[in-house]
Every structure is written in structure tokens, then in C-alpha cells.
Amino acid sequence: MKPTLKPMILALTLAAALPWSSHAAEYRQVQADQSAITFAYQQMGVTMDGKFNRFTAQLSFDPERPEAANATVDVDLASIDTGSAESDQEVAGKVWFNIPAFPTARFETRSVKALGDHRYEAAGQLTIKGKTQDVVVPATFTAQGKAGVFEGRFTLRRGDFAIGEGPWAKFDVVANDVQIQFRITANAGE
């Protein structure tokens, strides 16, 4: 019996030292260069799009325990790229984002629900221009090697956040609905 004991102990030691990958993979380290937040809206019936070049995200997600997940995304509104310098300047102003007074938009999760088939639903609060609204953001999660990719889209109504007041308050030229699309890549941390 004696000779078989040594390899068994070795195997047990090794197993203990290995990370329990499928259970303990918690995605926390956001990879900014592989993440993107873009938006699209209708202007005179034409689909326009743009993006935010800078944002930070703190998140913690364990596919085994999605209900314990949480995320906070802060978008630097001054990093907006609408496609034209004139518009970038315009939306920084008081009637749009009022960036000097409200430089960031924040999304904070309150609860996360698994829908099955790698689909999830994050309920949370979106704060833009000092106004907070409850939103439900559907997202998919895909593990890609040691990275995890969260992708999803949802629609916000700019009117709910007073984005575009005064002459822009009517939705005949710039529509009320704005589609937000995101792709956030996070690496698994220990």
C-alpha cells in the first residue's frame, strides 16, 4: 500500500493549489481598450450615432452567483463624440448635458437576475444631469479565455433627463429615444 500514498498526496496538494476556475472566476478588472459605450438616435428620421471615449467601470461578476453581482459605470460626458465638433460643443451646454455642472453620467446596479442562456438583466439606477431614473439593462455574458465580455443595449428617453431643453425639448427633429449600446470586457481576478 505504501508506494501509492505519495502520488495521492501530491495530487491532492496540486488540486488544492489550483484555482477552482469554474467556480471562483470573478470578473473585476475592466479592460478599457476592449470596452465601448456607443449611442444612436434619430434625427429628422435619420439614424445618427456616436460614442463616449472615456468611462470607468467597477464591476464584480461571478457567473455562478449572478445575483451577487454589482456594477457601477461612470461615463465622462466631456468625452462624447457625436461626429462633429459643432455638435460636441453644443451638447456640452446647459440645455443638453450641462457638463460643467454634471460632468458624469452614472449607472449603478441594484439587482442582477439570470435569465438563462448567458442572458442577464441588471436593474439599477441611471443618473444623468442630476436626474435619477430606474432602468433595466439586459446584457449577455461571454467568457473569452480569462476575459469576460458583457454586451447589451437599452433605450433611454432623453426627455426623462432633460437632455435637450428649450428649443430642443420637442422631439420632432431629435427623437426622444436614445439607444445605448455597451461592450465591457473584464478580466477574471482572484
Place this chain on the structure above:
Amino acid sequence: MTTHYTPVAKALHWLIALLLFGLLALGFYMQDLPLSPQKLQLYAWHKWAGVTVFLLVLVRLAWRVTHRPPPLPEHMPRVMQLAAHAGHVLLYALMIAIPLSGWLMSSAKGFQTVWFGVLPIPDLLDKNRELGDLLQTVHLSLNLFFVVVLIGHIGAALKHHFIDRDDVLTRMLPARNLEP
């Protein structure tokens, strides 16, 4: 001998002329406006009208190719006849190039053209800020050149009518006194 343009050629000439004056005036007016919903609306209208004129010019070119216009008066020196033809070729070339430059500019600036808000015109270029600015300069320059050629065109027509006293202007007008 035919001394008048065909009714279709006349209709196309005057319809396009009317739209072009509107487009030019609107184009020069709207570019200096501060950003507002009204400005975006005017840009959309300008683009819709521009696409319309472009299509009308294509119809007109097809008509021109298949219907010979009345010959220029015989009293005109050969050089002046050549100059007249060259001027007309230039007008046609600009009526094609200007809407194309506007379309390319819109594509590069990321503002797709949706004709009358219904029919999307495909974007020819990807969004590119520098290229968009360059095409804006091209669109403006072509239009300034077009205005110069138009002044020449109108001036020549008036000279034919009031100085040469020939039928070059009247044969493009509605044929009121035309014999049956």
C-alpha cells in the same frame, strides 16, 4: 425648322433653375446659422431638394442626349458657338458634381441622407471628420464656381435677347406665339 426647345426640355430647364436658386440661397443662408432644430431641418430640406435636382438633372441629360436642341444662330462666330457649348457642358458637369460632393460630404460627416425622411440613400463613405471638412470645402468651392458660371449663362442669354436681338432666350420660354 425647329426653333424652340421641346416642352419637356423647357419644363426641366425652368424647374431645375427654380430649385437651384432655392438650393443656393438656402445653402449659403443655413451654413452660418447657430446649431438649432431649425438649422437641422433646413439641412434636411436642402439635402432632399439636392437629391431631387440630381435626379432631375439625370432625366434632363437623358433627354438632351436623345433630343437635339435647336442650333445656335448662324450669325454667331465659331468661337462664340464653342464657348456656348463649353458653358453648357460646364453647367451640366457642375449640376452633377455639386450634389455628388454634397452627398459625399454628408456621408463622411456621418449624416446619412434619407430622401424626404423616407428613402435612405446609401452612404458612400465611412465617417471621417477630416474628409468631411475637406468635402465641405469642395462643395462650397464648386458652388461658388457654379454661381460664376450661372452669371455668365444668364448674362449671355440677356445679351442674346437685348443686344443681338436673336431667339436664343425666347426659344427656352413658353411657346405662346408658336404656330401650330
